[in-house]
Amino acid sequence: MLKAVILIGGPQKGTRFRPLSFEVPKPLFPVAGVPMIQHHIEACAQVPGMQEILLIGFYQPDEPLTQFLEAAQQEFNLPVRYLQEFAPLGTGGGLYHFRDQILAGSPEAFFVLNADVCSDFPLSAMLEAHRRQRHPFLLLGTTANRTQSLNYGCIVENPQTHEVLHYVEKPSTFISDIINCGIYLFSPEALKPLRDVFQRNQQDGQFCLALGEDSPGLWPGAGTIRLEQDVFSALAGQGQIYVHLTDGIWSQIKSAGSALYASRLYLSRYQDTHPERLAKHTPGGPRIRGNVYIHPTAKEHTCVLHSIVGWGSTVGRWARVEGTPNDPNPNDPRARMDSESLFKDGKLLPAITILGCRVRIPAEVLILNSIVLPHKELSRSFTNQIIL
Numbered sequence: 160m161l162k163a164v165i166l167i168g169g170p171q172k173g174t175r176f177r178p179l180s181f182e183v184p185k186p187l188f189p190v191a192g193v194p195m196i197q198h199h200i201e202a203c204a205q206v207p208g209m210q211e212i213l214l215i216g217f218y219q220p221d222e223p224l225t226q227f228l229e230a231a232q233q234e235f236n237l238p239v240r241y242l243q244e245f246a247p248l249g250t251g252g253g254l255y256h257f258r259d260q261i262l263a264g265s266p267e268a269f270f271v272l273n274a275d276v277c278s279d280f281p282l283s284a285m286l287e288a289h290r291r292q293r294h295p296f297l298l299l300g301t302t303a304n305r306t307q308s309l310n311y312g313c314i315v316e317n318p319q320t321h322e323v324l325h326y327v328e329k330p331s332t333f334i335s336d337i338i339n340c341g342i343y344l345f346s347p348e349a350l351k352p353l354r355d356v357f358q359r360n361q362q363d364g365q366f367c368l369a370l371g372e373d374s375p376g377l378w379p380g381a382g383t384i385r386l387e388q389d390v391f392s393a394l395a396g397q398g399q400i401y402v403h404l405t406d407g408i409w410s411q412i413k414s415a416g417s418a419l420y421a422s423r424l425y426l427s428r429y430q431d432t433h434p435e436r437l438a439k440h441t442p443g444g445p446r447i448r449g450n451v452y453i454h455p456t457a458k459e460h461t462c463v464l465h466s467i468v469g470w471g472s473t474v475g476r477w478a479r480v481e482g483t484p485n486d487p488n489p490n491d492p493r494a495r496m497d498s499e500s501l502f503k504d505g506k507l508l509p510a511i512t513i514l515g516c517r518v519r520i521p522a523e524v525l526i527l528n529s530i531v532l533p534h535k536e537l538s539r540s541f542t543n544q545i546i547l
């Protein structure tokens with residue numbers, strides 16, 4: 160029997176997603192037509208023996224999240240439950256805090272998935288690799304180019320055994336072009352090192368308090384565990400952590416620009432995985448080129464390119480809403496999305512156009528490389544601007 164945990168973070172996370180995250184929590188933001196984490200749940204539900212999927216985060220269980228959970232349970236006929244952390248516990252703290260729930264029913268192993276990644280989730284292949292050796296930690300790894308690797312957890316492996324010999328989270332100089340995808344398979348024994356970190360942090364915290372030290376923010380005793388630094392870096396080279404390499408689709412989803420790129424990656428797979436979600440030619444209907452998802456509320460007569468249009472927005476007839484994609488370099492097979500910053504030298508960089516919710520764009524105008532905050536009613540064309 161297997162389980163899966165999805166780390167969904169909380170409201171302080173996802174700031175690069177504004178203004179889109181004002182309306183819906185980032186894990187529910189639609190990517191290729193369905194909420195971001197529905198792709199994770201679909202992949203988990205397909206693994207034979209999957210018993211339960213747990214979402215761990217520090218969001219309030221509000222209506223959108225509760226409705227999503229109910230719909231997911233029905234669709235996949237599996238328990239899909241939300242476990243709320245009392246405070247942000249880091250990428251490993253929630254796993255330790257909710258260990259009894261994770262281990263209930265004695266799963267043979269459990270997947271742990273970062274919510275903000277897009278992947279074809281090779282979970283069955285990871286399970287096969289795990290069953291051959293039964294090591295406590297199996298990490299999914301892929302490659303990135305030298306510069307971009309610094310934005311991720313970097314893995315040095317033994318190429319024969321795939322043991323992780325060295326792990327550095329977001330190093331400042333080049334370590335390895337193998338990066339951590341944020342997709343793991345842990346055996347129940349993996350919780351023991353988490354307990355050790357927890358207990359050590361408690362002792363250190365009491366020591367700090369005894370010394371009268373003010374530790375700003377979260378002191379480690381509060382239950383925070385960083386899976387990457389406290390566990391992977393600490394245990395690398397001790398025969399406990401292994402990497403499973405993939406060359407399948409993978410990207411982080413940190414910003415609106417990367418959500419658009421991730422949508423394209425998922426759409427490219429829909430022909431095989433979800434042909435019903437792709438738009439089809441209909442007599443008298445629009446001509447469909449490539450892999451297209453059309454939202455049921457969308458109507459034509461405008462041109463929208465490389466843009467995200469918020470809920471309830473209207474774009475007038477013959478208007479043009481256009482952005483500049485910042486996709487990975489297509490000539491570099493190891494290129495990943497750059498960690499985008501909006502400005503360079505005080506200037507807004509050309510990027511995708513984002514219309515917040517309930518924005519109104521009049522007919523026959525051009526909105527290019529701009530971010531329009533929610534509820535704005537525009538009266539003319541705008542280029543390279545943030546419209547507040």
Ligand SMILES: Nc1nc2c(ncn2[C@@H]2O[C@H](COP(=O)(O)OP(=O)(O)O[C@H]3O[C@H](CO)[C@@H](O)[C@H](O)[C@@H]3O)[C@@H](O)[C@H]2O)c(=O)[nH]1
Pocket residue numbers: 166167168169172215216217244246247248249250253272273274275276310311312313328329338339340341387411
């Ligand atoms: N429950 C919970 N989830 C959290 C918390 N903090 C982060 N998360 C979730 O954990 C995932 C990782 O978040 P970050 O801490 O922002 O790390 P990162 O910059 O995305 O880097 C991680 O992912 C990369 C791959 O995308 C890895 O390369 C890197 O090593 C690391 O694991 C996200 O899905 C986020 O929602 C927390 O306190 N509690």
